[in-house]
Amino acid sequence: MIITIDKAIQSFNNFQGYEGNPPTNETEYQNLKAWTLNYETVFSGTAPTWTEVLAKQIELQSAEDTKCNNKVSAYRKLSMTDDEILAIDSRLESYL
Amino acid sequence: MGYIGRTPTGSILTSADIADGSISTAKLADDAVDNTKLDLADTYAFTGTVSGTKGLINIAQNTSNTRTALSNSASYTFMSFSYNQQKANSKIRVDVVLWGFGEAAGATNIKIGYNSTFYSGFANMVYIAGSYIKPVYGHIYIDGASSTGNKTIQIIHESENGAAARPFLTWNPNATDDARLGQTTSYVTVTEYDL
Numbered sequence: 023m024i025i026t027i028d029k030a031i032q033s034f035n036n037f038q039g040y041e042g043n044p045p046t047n048e049t050e051y052q053n054l055k056a057w058t059l060n061y062e063t064v065f066s067g068t069a070p071t072w073t074e075v076l077a078k079q080i081e082l083q084s085a086e087d088t089k090c091n092n093k094v095s096a097y098r099k100l101s102m103t104d105d106e107i108l109a110i111d112s113r114l115e116s117y118l
Numbered sequence: 119m120g121y122i123g124r125t126p127t128g129s130i131l132t133s134a135d136i137a138d139g140s141i142s143t144a145k146l147a148d149d150a151v152d153n154t155k156l157d158l159a160d161t162y163a164f165t166g167t168v169s170g171t172k173g174l175i176n177i178a179q180n181t182s183n184t185r186t187a188l189s190n191s192a193s194y195t196f197m198s199f200s201y202n203q204q205k206a207n208s209k210i211r212v213d214v215v216l217w218g219f220g221e222a223a224g225a226t227n228i229k230i231g232y233n234s235t236f237y238s239g240f241a242n243m244v245y246i247a248g249s250y251i252k253p254v255y256g257h258i259y260i261d262g263a264s265s266t267g268n269k270t271i272q273i274i275h276e277s278e279n280g281a282a283a284r285p286f287l288t289w290n291p292n293a294t295d296d297a298r299l300g301q302t303t304s305y306v307t308v309t310e311y312d313l
Contacts, residue, residue, distance in 0.1 A: 028187050032287060037189045043294045044187070057186055060194040113248075 023113050025086055030079035036066045048072035090117045175310040176204045180271070183303040186289040188222075193276040196289065200268040201308045208262040209311040214241045214273055216254040217302035218286025219295045221247065226283040228254055231272035233263045238278070243285035251299065254285055262310065273306060 028044045031037055039057035051072045054064045063069075070078070094117045097107045104118045180199045188194075196216055203210070212230055228241045241256025263269055277283045292301040 028287065032187060032189065038191075039187060039189050039194070041184050041186050043185060043292070057194075059196075059198065 023086055023090060023116075025079055025083040027075065027079055030075050030082055033078055033082060034065065034070055034075075036068075038064060038066055040064045045072075051075065087117070090114055094118060172312050175208055175312050177307065177309045178202075179305055179307045181303050181305045183290050183301055185292050185294070185301070188218075188284045188287060188289055190222075190282040190284050191275075192280045192282055193274065195272055195274050196304070197271070197273040197306055199271055199306075201271050203262050203266050203269050204310055205262070205312055206264050206266055209259065209313050210262040211257060211259045211309040211311070212271060213257040213307040213309070214255060215306075216273065216285075216289065216304040217251065217291065218243070218254065218289050219251050219291030219299075220249045220287030222286045223283035226285050227276055227278045228256070228285070229272075229274045229276055230256070230258050231270065231274060232258070232260060233269040235260075236272075236274070241273075249287075251291060251296070251302070252286055271306060271308065 026044065027046075031040075031044075038061040040054040041057050042055055045051035045054060056062055056064050090113075093111065094107060094114055097110070102110075107114055107118065178201055180197060182197055210232060212232060214228075214230060223243075224245050226243060227238055228243065229236045229238045230241055231237070237258045237260070240258045241254060243254045244252055246252045275283075275285060288295055290302050290304055291299055293299050
C-alpha cells in the first residue's frame, strides 16, 4: 500500500493543515498555503525540510511494507492460496 | 320645467364613461377587492416585503471545494459564514454535507453552530475502513434567533473528550487522492421557514 506524500507530511506532530493539492517538489512544498480559517502556518514552529519529508515517506513506506509482508507471511503459514489471501485483503496484491 | 338638484345623466353610466386610470385608491372601499377580483393564475412580481404568509421564507447555500490536508487535532472549524435571517423567531434548518477521504479516526464529534448556539450529535462522520471517500452529514431544525440580520453558522470538528482526532485525512478530496474522483464540494444549506 502506497504511503503518499500527504501521509508523510501529516505524520509530523507539528503539522496543522494546508489547502491545495499535495506538493510534488520542494518549491511546491515551500509554497503550501496554510488553512487560514484555523491556522496561520502549515506547521507550528519549525517546519520539516522537503528532504526530511521525503525521508519520512520512505520510513513510513518501509514500515507499511513490513506490516503487509508480515500479514502475507502469516497467511502463508496457514497454507492459504493467493486467491484466499486476496479474498481476505485485496490490498495485499502487490505483496504476494 | 325647472328642477332642484344635480343635472341627471342623459343615459345609464357605462364603463366607457369612466376614463382609464381615473378611479383613485380612496374611491375603493376597504377590503372591497377580494380574491375573486384578482387573477390568481397571473404572475405577481412583488418587490417589497410580503408578510402574513406561511411557509418557505428563504434558502441559501455556502460551499467549499478547496482540498485541505487535515491534522490530528482536538478541534477545528470546517466552515464559518453568515446567514442573513429574514424574520425574527422563524424556523431554521441547516443541512450539512462534508466530503472527506482517507482512513482516520473511528469517531469524532461534529458541532453545528447557529448564532453562537452549538448543537452536537446532529451531524457526524460515517466511518468507512480504508482510504476511500467518506461523508459527514446531518442537519438541525431549530428556532431561529429573535432578531433578523446576519447570524454566524459554523461547522466544527471537536472531540468531546479533547482527544486529537480527525474525521478524514483530506477534506474536499479530488483526483490527487483517487484518480476516479472529480473535485468534491462540501456544502451547508440553510432553509428558513415561517410556520
